[in-house]
Amino acid sequence: MKVLMRFRGKPAQCIAAHRIECPCLFSDQRERFRNFYIEIMDAWKRREKEVINREEFHNKTDFTVNLQPFTDKLWIPMNKDGNTDFSYMSVDCFHFSQKGYARATNALWNNLLEPFNNKTQLWKQEFEDFKCPTEERPFLTTKMNS
Numbered sequence: 001m002k003v004l005m006r007f008r009g010k011p012a013q014c015i016a017a018h019r020i021e022c023p024c025l026f027s028d029q030r031e032r033f034r035n036f037y038i039e040i041m042d043a044w045k046r047r048e049k050e051v052i053n054r055e056e057f058h059n060k061t062d063f064t065v066n067l068q069p070f071t072d073k074l075w076i077p078m079n080k081d082g083n084t085d086f087s088y089m090s091v092d093c094f095h096f097s098q099k100g101y102a103r104a105t106n107a108l109w110n111n112l113l114e115p116f117n118n119k120t121q122l123w124k125q126e127f128e129d130f131k132c133p134t135e136e137r138p139f140l141t142t143k144m145n146s
Contacts, residue, residue: 066116
């Protein structure tokens, strides 16, 4: 959600859509609560990491839970004029466009193949870096097989 708040040069339809889709963060009446909501989102992410790191999710050979941090430092590229490149976003400026999903999918795929403690958080240009399984590591990486 924070990435949506950092958008620059929002077209009118994006402003309207954001106020309808997420009034808690984008309506003028709720602006004073924005930091409170951000704190809740950050606390949720911290709790999510705590749960995922519990030993019970990493002590079996046939099941595990792994965090893929590809969205931790999510940002949408800017145009040459310094405004957000909305070609990565759908018409509602809330969901990704096909181009945005290509970038997100590429980042997630790379995270799945990267070692547990060395996962990329910054997105690259779509398909600039596309990782593939190797002979040494033919499977998706987990905490146990990294």
